[in-house]
Amino acid sequence: MSTLDLQRKACDIRADVVELIYRSGCGHIGGDMSEMEALVALYYKHMNCCPENQNDPNRDRFVLSKGHSVETLYCILADKGYFDKEELMSTFSAYKSRFIGHPNNKIPGIEVNSGSLGHGLSVAVGMAKAGKMDDAPYRVYTVMGDGELAEGSVWEGAMAGGHYKLDNLTAFVDRNRLQISGSTETVMTQDSQEERWAAFGWKVISIHGNDMDAVDAAITEAKLTKGKPTVIILNTTKGCGVSFMENQAVWHHKTLSEEQYHLALKELKQRKESLV
Ligand SMILES: Cc1ncc(C[n+]2csc(CCOP(=O)(O)OP(=O)(O)O)c2C)c(N)n1
Ligand SMILES: [Mg+2]
DSSP states (O other): OOHHHHHHHHHHHHHHHHHHHHHHSOOOHHHHHHSHHHHHHIIIIIOOOOGGGTTOTTSOEEEESSGGGHHHHHHHHHHTTSSOHHHHHHHTTOTTOSOOSSOOTTSTTOOSOOOSTTOHHHHHHHHHHHHHHTTOOOOEEEEEETGGGGSHHHHHHHHHHHHTTOTTEEEEEEEOSBOSSSBHHHHSOOOOHHHHHHHTTOEEEEEETTOHHHHHHHHHHHHHOOSSOEEEEEEOOTTTTSTTTTTOGGGGSOOOOHHHHHHHHHHHHHHHHTOO
């Protein structure tokens, strides 16, 4: 897929996320929108994974460590044919639905249960280490939130990833500068991310994380990096793509009114049409 096609796909998936959260009445829409370019670039270009190879031991692995942002992942997996989109749209977060509000590995395409922050990186490190031990060709990707980095277990994973020189592992930090209730910095200082990861033996790439060209190039660079894992710091906007959600902590977890729903879809349509 060309970068332009990936950008168009990101608009479509953003609209699907709006639809899903409007219909179900709940969801973590802010972080869904900020992580969007990374997940779209991975699933539609860089990762070797599709419904047909979901049981292939050599498939690439994805771990959504910031599991609350599952709506983007669900909409992508539905679009790729892992399960029926209408089932997702009509049952998400409903009583007895299999589409619960955080990733669950009973759902086709989802590798790991997550939602309790701070665990995904260590799981991804284990998968990458296993791949090295088996001399397997697969790569492992994980996405963390910047608020999530306050969890100490993240840094054990960082230490192990560097120690084992896991160059088949790429981690992303969704650096949207907001967590559940406000600025990340009010909870735990998050500056010097580049120096922190480098000190643990990681290659660090810091980019504008909602710029598809930059995300695409960074993933390509990570794949070519030998002898160390890569972390891509995605400097993003929480709520990216919907004007009234952007940089507003209140949109961490919130549904839309009917008026907001129509406005969001209108803006996303315009965003797609303005792409050249
Ligand atoms: C261990 C743990 N503690 C608390 C929570 C509740 N929680 C859900 S989302 C969130 C904020 C996460 O912020 P961030 O990682 O920055 O995510 P993003 O901004 O990308 O949505 C918190 C504290 C949780 N899911 N897991
Ligand atoms: Mg955040």
